[in-house]
Amino acid sequence: MAGDKDLSWASAGDIAEAVANGTVGAAAMVEAALARIADRNRTVNAFTAVTAERARARAKAIDSARGRGEKLGPLAGVPFAVKNLFDVAGLATLAGSKINRDHKPAERDAPLIERLERAGAVLVGALNMGEYAYDFTGENIHDGPSRNPHDTSRMTGGSSGGSGAAVAGGLVPLALGSDTNGSIRVPASLCGLFGLKPTYGRLPRNRTFPFVSSFDHLGPLARGTRDLALAYDAMQGHDLDDPVCAARPSEPALPVLGRGLEDLRIAVAGGYFRRGAFPEALAAAQRVADALGVTREIELPEAHRARSAAYVITAAEGAAVHLERLRDRPRDFDPAVRDRLIAGAMIPAVFVNQAQKFRRWYRARVLEMFNDVDAIIAPATPCTAPAIGQQTFVLDGVELPVRANLGIFTQPISFIGLPVVVVPVPLAPLPIGVQIIAPPWREDVALRIAQALESDGVAAAPRPPE
Amino acid sequence: MTTRDPLDEFIDAAASTLRLTVEPEWKPAVRANLEVTFRLAALVNEFQLPDDAEPGPVFEA
Numbered sequence: 350m351a352g353d354k355d356l357s358w359a360s361a362g363d364i365a366e367a368v369a370n371g372t373v374g375a376a377a378m379v380e381a382a383l384a385r386i387a388d389r390n391r392t393v394n395a396f397t398a399v400t401a402e403r404a405r406a407r408a409k410a411i412d413s414a415r416g417r418g419e420k421l422g423p424l425a426g427v428p429f430a431v432k433n434l435f436d437v438a439g440l441a442t443l444a445g446s447k448i449n450r451d452h453k454p455a456e457r458d459a460p461l462i463e464r465l466e467r468a469g470a471v472l473v474g475a476l477n478m479g480e481y482a483y484d485f486t487g488e489n490i491h492d493g494p495s496r497n498p499h500d501t502s503r504m505t506g507g508s509s510g511g512s513g514a515a516v517a518g519g520l521v522p523l524a525l526g527s528d529t530n531g532s533i534r535v536p537a538s539l540c541g542l543f544g545l546k547p548t549y550g551r552l553p554r555n556r557t558f559p560f561v562s563s564f565d566h567l568g569p570l571a572r573g574t575r576d577l578a579l580a581y582d583a584m585q586g587h588d589l590d591d592p593v594c595a596a597r598p599s600e601p602a603l604p605v606l607g608r609g610l611e612d613l614r615i616a617v618a619g620g621y622f623r624r625g626a627f628p629e630a631l632a633a634a635q636r637v638a639d640a641l642g643v644t645r646e647i648e649l650p651e652a653h654r655a656r657s658a659a660y661v662i663t664a665a666e667g668a669a670v671h672l673e674r675l676r677d678r679p680r681d682f683d684p685a686v687r688d689r690l691i692a693g694a695m696i697p698a699v700f701v702n703q704a705q706k707f708r709r710w711y712r713a714r715v716l717e718m719f720n721d722v723d724a725i726i727a728p729a730t731p732c733t734a735p736a737i738g739q740q741t742f743v744l745d746g747v748e749l750p751v752r753a754n755l756g757i758f759t760q761p762i763s764f765i766g767l768p769v770v771v772v773p774v775p776l777a778p779l780p781i782g783v784q785i786i787a788p789p790w791r792e793d794v795a796l797r798i799a800q801a802l803e804s805d806g807v808a809a810a811p812r813p814p815e
Numbered sequence: 816m817t818t819r820d821p822l823d824e825f826i827d828a829a830a831s832t833l834r835l836t837v838e839p840e841w842k843p844a845v846r847a848n849l850e851v852t853f854r855l856a857a858l859v860n861e862f863q864l865p866d867d868a869e870p871g872p873v874f875e876a
Contacts, residue, residue, distance in 0.1 A: 563871065563872065651862065653858070654858055654859055654862055657855035657856070657858045657859050658855075658859045660851075660852065660855050661852055661855055661856045661859065664848075664852050672833075675835055676833075676834055676835060676836075679835070679836050684841070684844070685844075687841070688841055688844035688845045688848055689848045691830070691835055691837060691841070691845050691848075692845050692846075692848035692849040692852060693848075693852070694829070694833055694835060695825070695826065695829040695830075695833070695849060696849075696852055696856070700852075700853075700856035700859070700860065702870060703856070703859055703860050703864075704856070704859050705870035705871045705872060706864050706868040706869065706870050706871070707859050707862060707864065708870070708871035709868065709869055709870060709871045710862075710864055710868060712871065753851075765871075
């Protein structure tokens with residue numbers, strides 16, 4: 350591994366190898382990450398809590414285990430951080446809110462933290478996020494906005510904004526986020542990162558603060574495909590405490606990552622996914638399509654209605670989660686979140702039920718499409734990172750709200766739980782992501798394509814200036 | 816005699832029934848959000864589905 354000066358941009362895989370072969374100690378890695386956080390967090394505002402004490406103890410235990418000749422895990426000594434809606438033992442689970450600061454500290458880590466630490470990774474803190482995950486911007490009225498390391502006057506995207514800022518800023522090589530309508534994929538796109546939203550039900554969500562049970566997913570953000578696969582493989586497996594988590598065996602992606610494209614049939618999403626996008630979003634998707642030799646275009650049927658149905662279900666289920674808090678402490682919410690949740694509480698049940706029926710119809714049609722293709726390419730966001738505080742953008746002469754429109758390309762996909770890898774395309778001056786969408790339970794296909802694009806240099810997480 | 820807007824009346828009635836506070840200065844944003852949601856719900860509802868269409872979530876007993 351490269352010298353100390355490059356530790357902040359080392360991959361998780363390289364760190365784990367270096368720790369395993371004794372080139373660097375886990376304790377040194379953790380100290381480097383803590384120093385980096387102390388130096389850079391003032392600028393990017395990614396962390397809301399740093400768990401230095403437990404990280405040092407954990408790193409010491411890893412170094413001791415190596416000293417005893419024990420085999421270390423595949424993520425040995427890799428510092429990572431989690432969106433602050435994950436339970437972290439000893440911390441209140443904020444979920445980006447003021448209200449949850451009054452909660453008792455969590456007694457036990459979320460399962461995904463336990464699984465990553467079992468693989469040798471070391472939790473160094475909790476990350477900023479949009480309030481209660483009802484957000485695509487990464488702005489937070491209580492903790493301040495997470496800032497895009499590529500231009501700190503710009504949004505990270507959200508709601509996993511701190512996750513994007515922490516990984517793109519080189520504070521940690523790996524972070525976990527959640528994605529209900531795009532909250533991993535939007536910050537991955539705007540921050541120039543690789544992000545994985547696995548199949549709905551693949552990873553357990555218990556001991557995380559919920560938003561919309563019908564669509565909530567958890568997953569990793571990293572600076573390379575291999576790191577996504579390392580983390581994803583370490584986190585797979587059933588958990589009885591999440592009734593949505595599927596009772597499927599682990600299906601490791603890392604062993605097949607380098608298999609290449611072979612005879613994969615790939616198409617570009619047209620129609621809805623070509624409208625409402627700035628030229629850079631279409632250019633990035635085209636660059637990916639060209640690199641893969643893809644000329645076929647397909648249209649996801651009624652994608653605009655899928656996005657609408659996702660919007661309705663999100664508002665209603667989100668409001669149901671927060672009804673008591675809306676009654677008791679409405680002034681302690683971010684006003685923008687509160688007013689949407691209040692409106693959500695007033696949605697007639699018939700609308701929600703119809704949206705769920707449409708969801709099943711749409712799922713069946715899209716699954717039919719996967720008889721003919723193995724993966725679909727689509728833009729991740731309609732634009733590169735907007736300025737923090739920007740309320741609208743003008744597209745084709747029409748002024749549109751930023752907040753809602755950042756998710757127009759991600760919502761119709763998470764609506765039916767499809768696995769997606771976002772790959773960053775390093776356009777200048779700002780990167781933008783492209784979605785690689787696979788059939789349910791075929792994360793391996795999306796990751797293989799991402800790996801091929803990364804190997805070709807088409808997809809890369811650009812290192813921001815400091 | 817002035818006629819009140821039905822959506823304003825709906826919001827007032829729903830807020831009262833659900834025991835939710837909607838301060839006058841919050842009302843325009845709540846209303847705007849509800850208008851968008853109703854518009855998008857109408858887009859979903861106008862899509863014809865058979866009477867026996869099943870919702871997405873499936874419960875296992």
